[in-house]
Amino acid sequence: MGLISFVEVDLDSHFPIENLPYGVFRPSSACGGGDAAAPRPGVAIGDFVLDLSVVSSAGLFDGPILKNSPCFLQASLNMFVGLGRPAWKEARLTLQRLLSVDEPILRDNSSLREKCLLKMSEVEMLLPTVIGDYTDFFSSMHHAKNCGLIFRGPAKPIQENWFHLPIAYHGRASSVVISGTPIVRPRGQAYPTGSSPPYFGPTQKMDFELEMAAIVGPGNELGKPIDVNIAADHIFGLVLMNDWSARDIQAWEYVPLGPFLGKSFGTTISPWIVTLDALEPFACEAPKQDPEPLPYLTESKHVNYDIPLEVWIKPAGHEHPVLVTSSNFSNLYWTLTQQLAHHTINGCNLRPGDLLGTGTISGPEEGSVGCLLELTWNGQKPQNLNGTIRKFLEDGDEVVFKACCKGKGYNVGFGSCTGKIQPAIP
Ligand SMILES: O=C(O)/C=C/C(=O)CC(=O)CC(=O)O
Ligand SMILES: [Ca+2]
Ligand SMILES: [Mg+2]
Numbered sequence: 001m002g003l004i005s006f007v008e009v010d011l012d013s014h015f016p017i018e019n020l021p022y023g024v025f026r027p028s029s030a031c032g033g034g035d036a037a038a039p040r041p042g043v044a045i046g047d048f049v050l051d052l053s054v055v056s057s058a059g060l061f062d063g064p065i066l067k068n069s070p071c072f073l074q075a076s077l078n079m080f081v082g083l084g085r086p087a088w089k090e091a092r093l094t095l096q097r098l099l100s101v102d103e104p105i106l107r108d109n110s111s112l113r114e115k116c117l118l119k120m121s122e123v124e125m126l127l128p129t130v131i132g133d134y135t136d137f138f139s140s141m142h143h144a145k146n147c148g149l150i151f152r153g154p155a156k157p158i159q160e161n162w163f164h165l166p167i168a169y170h171g172r173a174s175s176v177v178i179s180g181t182p183i184v185r186p187r188g189q190a191y192p193t194g195s196s197p198p199y200f201g202p203t204q205k206m207d208f209e210l211e212m213a214a215i216v217g218p219g220n221e222l223g224k225p226i227d228v229n230i231a232a233d234h235i236f237g238l239v240l241m242n243d244w245s246a247r248d249i250q251a252w253e254y255v256p257l258g259p260f261l262g263k264s265f266g267t268t269i270s271p272w273i274v275t276l277d278a279l280e281p282f283a284c285e286a287p288k289q290d291p292e293p294l295p296y297l298t299e300s301k302h303v304n305y306d307i308p309l310e311v312w313i314k315p316a317g318h319e320h321p322v323l324v325t326s327s328n329f330s331n332l333y334w335t336l337t338q339q340l341a342h343h344t345i346n347g348c349n350l351r352p353g354d355l356l357g358t359g360t361i362s363g364p365e366e367g368s369v370g371c372l373l374e375l376t377w378n379g380q381k382p383q384n385l386n387g388t389i390r391k392f393l394e395d396g397d398e399v400v401f402k403a404c405c406k407g408k409g410y411n412v413g414f415g416s417c418t419g420k421i422q423p424a425i426p
Pocket of ligand 2: 136137209211243357359360
C-alpha cells in the first residue's frame with residue numbers, strides 16, 4: 001500500500017494515516033471562549049489533531065457527498081455518522097489524500113496547516129457524539145460462564161437463552177463520560193452478607209468492565225428492522241468502553257429486571273472512534289456458533305476483529321500502572337452485526353450516535369478476563385498489584401484500557417480509556 005503522511009508519525013503511534021479515527025475536541029488554549037473554543041470534529045494523525053471544521057471551511061472536502069455539507073461544522077459527529085458508509089468512504093479517501101506526502105495542498109500551505117493541525121497535547125477531547133441511547137450486550141461466552149459460575153454455581157453456568165440471542169440491558173446514556181473524567185464511588189443498597197439485611201453506603205465492590213462499543217451510523221425508522229447482512233453499514237466504528245460496575249449494588253438489585261444503579265453511575269468511553277474501514281485489515285472469522293442461530297441472526301460474513309486489549313491499574317499512591325489483564329475483541333461469540341440486527345428485530349429504532357456496548361470481553365485463559373469480579377472471583381482471590389493487594393477498586397485507583405491492532409509496519413490503535421475512582425460523597 002505504502003500510504004505515507006507528510007505529518008511525521010512515530011512507528012509506534014496508534015494514529016498513522018491508515019487509521020484516521022474521528023473525535024470531537026476543543027482547543028484548550030482558546031481561553032477567550034467564543035468560536036475559538038467551540039467543540040468541533042477532528043481526526044487523529046500522529047501527535048496531531050486535524051481540525052475538520054477548518055478543512056471543510058477551506059473547501060477541501062470536494063467529493064460529491066461532502067462538498068458543501070455542514071457535517072463537519074457541528075459540535076458532534078452525529079450528522080456525519082448519519083450520512084452513512086458512502087460519505088464515510090469519501091471522507092476517508094479525501095483525508096488520506098490531503099495528508100499524503102505527495103499532495104501539496106496542505107503540505108505546502110503553512111498558514112492553513114497551522115490553522116488545521118493542532119498538537120494533541122493542546123486540545124481537550126469531548127464525547128464524540130450526542131448519545132441518545134446506550135445499550136450494553138453480554139456477548140463474551142467466557143464472561144457469561146464465569147459470572148454464572150460465581151453467581152449460580154457449576155450446575156448450569158450459562159442460561160439457556162444465551163446461546164440463542166445476544167443478551168443485553170438498556171444502559172443510561174446521560175452518565176456516559178469521556179476518558180479522563182473522575183468516577184465517584186457510588187452509594188447504594190448493597191447485597192447483604194449472610195442473612196443480614198441490606199446495608200446502605202459506598203459500594204465495597206467497585207469494578208471495571210473491559211468492553212468496546214459500536215457507534216451507530218444511519219440507524220433505522222421505528223418499525224423497520226435492519227437485516228443482519230447489511231448491519232455493518234449501520235456501524236460507524238468502535239471505541240473502548242469501561243462499564244463501571246458496583247458488584248454489591250448490582251447483585252442485590254438486578255433480579256428480576258436487570259442492572260440499574262449498580263451500572264448507571266458512570267460509563268467511560270475513549271475519545272477516538274476507529275472506523276470499521278480502518279479495522280478491515282484486522283477482520284477475522286468469529287467463533288462458530290452452536291446451536292446455529294435463527295435465520296434473522298444468520299449472517300453471510302460472520303466476522304470479528306483482532307483487537308488486542310489491555311487493562312492497567314495505577315493503584316492509589318503508586319507511580320506506575322500494573323498490567324492486570326490482556327484480552328482480545330475476537331473473543332466475542334455474538335458479533336456486532338448480530339447485536340445490531342437483534343436490537344432492531346422488534347422494530348426498535350436506533351439513531352445516529354447511539355452506543356452499543358459489547359459486554360465484558362473475557363477470553364478463555366486465566367489472565368484474559370475482563371473485570372475484577374472474575375479476576376478475584378468475587379473477592380475470594382485477592383490480586384497482588386506490585387505489592388498492593390486488591391479485591392476490588394479502592395479510592396484513588398486509576399484504570400487504564402488500551403487497544404491497538406498490529407498491522408504490517410503500522411498500528412491501528414484506539415489510544416486509551418481512563419478513569420480514576422474518587423471517594424463517595426459523605
Ligand atoms: O450472570 C449473572 O447473573 C450476572 C452477570 C453479570 O453481572 C455481568 C454483568 O455485569 C453484565 C455486564 O456485562 O454489564
Ligand atoms: Ca457491561
Ligand atoms: Mg457502568
